[in-house]
Amino acid sequence: NAGVTQTPKFQVLKTGQSMTLQCAQDMNHEYMSWYRQDPGMGLRLIHYSVGAGITDQGEVPNGYNVSRSTTEDFPLRLLSAAPSQTSVYFCASSLTVLSSYNEQFFGPGTRLTVL
Amino acid sequence: GQQLNQSPQSMFIQEGEDVSMNCTSSSIFNTWLWYKQDPGEGPVLLIALYKAGELTSNGRLTAQFGITRKDSFLNISASIPSDVGIYFCAGQSSGSRLTFGEGTQLTVNP
Numbered sequence: 734n735a736g737v738t739q740t741p742k743f744q745v746l747k748t749g750q751s752m753t754l755q756c757a758q759d760m761n762h763e764y765m766s767w768y769r770q771d772p773g774m775g776l777r778l779i780h781y782s783v784g785a786g787i788t789d790q791g792e793v794p795n796g797y798n799v800s801r802s803t804t805e806d807f808p809l810r811l812l813s814a815a816p817s818q819t820s821v822y823f824c825a826s827s828l829t830v831l832s833s834y835n836e837q838f839f840g841p842g843t844r845l846t847v848l
Numbered sequence: 849g850q851q852l853n854q855s856p857q858s859m860f861i862q863e864g865e866d867v868s869m870n871c872t873s874s875s876i877f878n879t880w881l882w883y884k885q886d887p888g889e890g891p892v893l894l895i896a897l898y899k900a901g902e903l904t905s906n907g908r909l910t911a912q913f914g915i916t917r918k919d920s921f922l923n924i925s926a927s928i929p930s931d932v933g934i935y936f937c938a939g940q941s942s943g944s945r946l947t948f949g950e951g952t953q954l955t956v957n958p
Contacts (some may be wrong), residue, residue: 839890
């Protein structure tokens with residue numbers, strides 16, 4: 734298994750540009766999520782999905798869209814990039830959404846700079 | 849929303865020393881987790897704690913789930929250079945949504 738993969742690894746955008754960060758997992762996990770990591774702030778949840786066709790907002794959803802048309806893929810779209818969206822983005826997945834914890838596996842991250 | 853305070857923010861230690869870091873929360877969690885992030889990589893789970901008072905070890909790492917369910921600590925004994933990285937605590941109160949601490953940057957001098 735490749736686990737959780739993310740592309741691209743690095744990206745530079747100009748303010749106002751749009752782009753899609755790709756995330757895929759080959760573990761047949763139901764739960765997938767996107768986080769952003771900023772210095773001194775830990776990881777903050779952007780959007781998450783409990784299964785194909787179902788998405789919901791996390792802690793910091795503004796400026797981002799997601800969709801989950803398949804179990805494997807969970808792309809994150811930046812509609813109109815802003816400098817405040819400069820960050821490292823991590824995708825994660827776990828087997829199911831149960832009352833007890835299921836380990837979340839993180840991808841390697843996408844480092845995004847918005848000029 | 850839920851807040852997690854993690855301390856210290858950074859630590860500089862000599863190889864062989866023991867390390868301790870902790871997290872406190874304004875609300876109760878059902879699960880406490882500790883992750884390590886190596887430079888340029890995503891976080892990797894080190895230890896998961898499921899019950900108040902639970903003390904769990906993983907090699908040189910020991911973590912405890914506080915009795916009030918609002919805190920947790922992580923100890924690393926006899927540190928080695930490959931322990932370098934950012935350590936995150938995370939709490940889970942329902943489903944799979946996690947709340948992360950701010951991270952502790954650990955530097956180990958050989």
